[in-house]
Amino acid sequence: MTVAQIATFALSVLISAAFVLGMVIVVGRALRHARNAARARLAAPGRRALLALAAGDDAPDNLDALVQLDPAVWRAVEPTAVALLGKVRGEAHAALVLAFEQRGMGDRALPELRARGAIRRARAAEVLGNLGRADAVPGLVYLLHDTDRDVRTVAARALGRIGDPAATRALLESLAGRHPVPPQTVADAVMRMGADAQPALAAALDHSADLVRATAVEVLGLIGAITVAPRVITALSDDQSPEVRQRAAAALGRLGTRSALAPLLEAVEPGRPPALRATAARALGDLGAVATAPALGALLSDPEHTVAHAAAYSLLRLGNAGRQVLEHAAGPGPAAGPDPTHTAGSAGDRAAGYAREALARFDLDDQRRTGEVGATVAPPPSPVTDGSGPVIGSAPTAVGGR
């Protein structure tokens, strides 16, 4: 083959390929437009009944209309129906569930949990979760160890929607192993099981995997498992994993038991990991115990920004006692205050900076609550870079009203 022939061949290939691609684009677009239009036409009667049901109009006519839809029409309307099922709550949800069940969707989905295709398994899990089918729990638990990540995730989510506490242990176990489920998905699912999940959650605090213990302790805090507080305190004090201890501190703040006071005060002491100290300082604010004000006040000058910052905002939550500590640390206003260029970086100045920031935030929140604009005391001086320390000294508050 000569060079000229190669060139000619290349040209024909190029023109042919461009023509084919052009046709693929044009035909594909035309077909898509036509298909969408046909689907919209077909789905129109079903959509009306579906949207009426979703809007809370559970008249038998709407339900019957959906149940008796021609299979072709139902196929057109089904994606919208499935999407709505996951979004609506209360009576609308119950009515939609009834429609799905009467069309046999749940019964058809059950065997699909063992379908060969991952997408089919995941879709079946999604439908069964939305329908709240308790008889699907064993099949869904099995899918928690599926080789496909999306299938595992959808199965965990479905178990959460069904809300059977019997699945709690399996859900927590699914965090460990070769094919884990994302921890947030597991935590969200277990949270939906409520107080009945507490025994399994408490037992999971002895699990060998850090992630299982960390998730369990976090969920215990979120569901307000006060009776398990002593066990959470033990996790804060004794667990080997810094992550578990940190989440235990946050959980104790949410639980709000007085017995958490001493272990949290211990957790904010220097020498602990900064992330744990900051979380514990925030948790002390959640507890709202006035007795912690001096300890939190001492943390305002902590060299760790996250710790001092958390302490300042926690003090705000202690009411007058906390505010007094902040005002004392903030010192005099900017007009009479020391020139920050000379004092930035000192412990007292750092504490003042955090205190002023928190107090300004309080005033602002107060204004937002009442809708009134406070008088500005004085324009704040420019923040000053502290070359030696970890923070930039901030300007004193500009917002009046305190």
Next chain:
Amino acid sequence: MAALGWLRDALHLTDVAILTYFLLINTSYLVLIGLAVIEFVHHARRAPLSGFDETYRSPLTQPVSVLVPAYNEEAGIVESVHAMMALRYPVFEVVIIDDGSTDATFDRLAAEFDLVEVPRVIPRDAPTTGEVLSVHVPRLRPEPLVVVRKVNGGKTDALNTGINLARHPLVCMVDADSILDPQALLSVAKPFADDPLRVVAAGGVVRIANGCTVVAGRIVDTRMPRGWLPRVQVIEYLRAFLLGRTGWSRLGGLLIISGAFGIFRRDLLIELGGLDHHTIGEDAELVVRMHRHLRRSRRDYRIVFVAEPVSWSEAPSSMRVLGRQRRRWHRGITEILTKHRTAIGNPRYGRIGLVSLPYYLVFELLAPFVELAAVLLVPLGLLAGSIDYAFAVRFLFVAYGYALLINLIALTVEEYSFHRYSRWSDLAAAVAAAVLENVGYRQLTACWRIHGAWSALVGSRSVWGEMTRTGFKGGSPS
């Protein structure tokens, strides 16, 4: 005569080398597009199972600080901030860093959101040079907005200041002229929820907003831009950013997360010392440094690219601004590859060292040089008689015909995956732009890119990538 013969041989060899180069570079695009198609098919089939509603309702979804560096962005800043405030995400804050703007950027924000100055202690976790002048929040409105004014220090300095100010564990960097799809933050942050132990960064796709209709900070109608310059850029973004980066992500070798829409773990940014002040392509440099750091410390990690939804940005519509942008981009690539030259071809950095960095060296950094060499040497070869007419024709087909074909394939993939441009007229404009990219546009950008590489090599002063914006007009095409 002998010298002339030698010259002819040299020209012939060079032309063959250039031809081979074009063949390889376009084939590499084809491979990346193929990988992107696999990813899109996977994405399309599983999108209904993504569980965004659960993520949105979950109290455990990690809060995000959206960092928006702004320098002379008065035209569109208010619209952008409104769009960001309306993002669908459980807990987030928007931090605008006004990097010493000389226009009314701050005044417009202050007037719109009734800003009030507040004291704020700012940690020095990431290094900064420009002094922070003041921090502002809305007086009465509950929006989680923070505006910080600082002395001009460049985009890197603005972003590092934002990292210091950020209160949340994830930070999302967004350009001030960007308009995000409502679901964009949920989507780009989802990899962190799905794989929290490994995902350290995620990039979102950036598309061109010129020509689209924007209402209340939302893209409500996607159209091709009116001018040919932005139209060609639509095709370029589609091929290089959407498909190219999706392909690299699939390969596990993503090197660039656009500063216009990328999300990172804040603790890792601090561990890395923030963004590099000495590199103009700070976003890409950050990702390369991240790869190197994590590989050196033998950590299991993932850096991923999310193809949808998207961030929409205004593309340059004049030659002057486009030239400035391309010079800056290529200067960035040159600086990064120079800085990280010891990682190129280094097996210690896995596929980053052995595949991604060498690819960027050969097919990104050198591409404009080869492009211009082709424009000069092929006609020279014809004149000198070292190549014949048939070779020149073959060259033309391989170099430009193949590239055109790649553009058409990219358009086809877009048509079957996201099909954002639904009008037939837009399709016609896109096909025409796919042709035009190869005639003049590529050669022009090659000149700018060479200029950018030269600036990096001689070390001239780097400046903020100031763009001339027209802003997004509500209810009408921008």
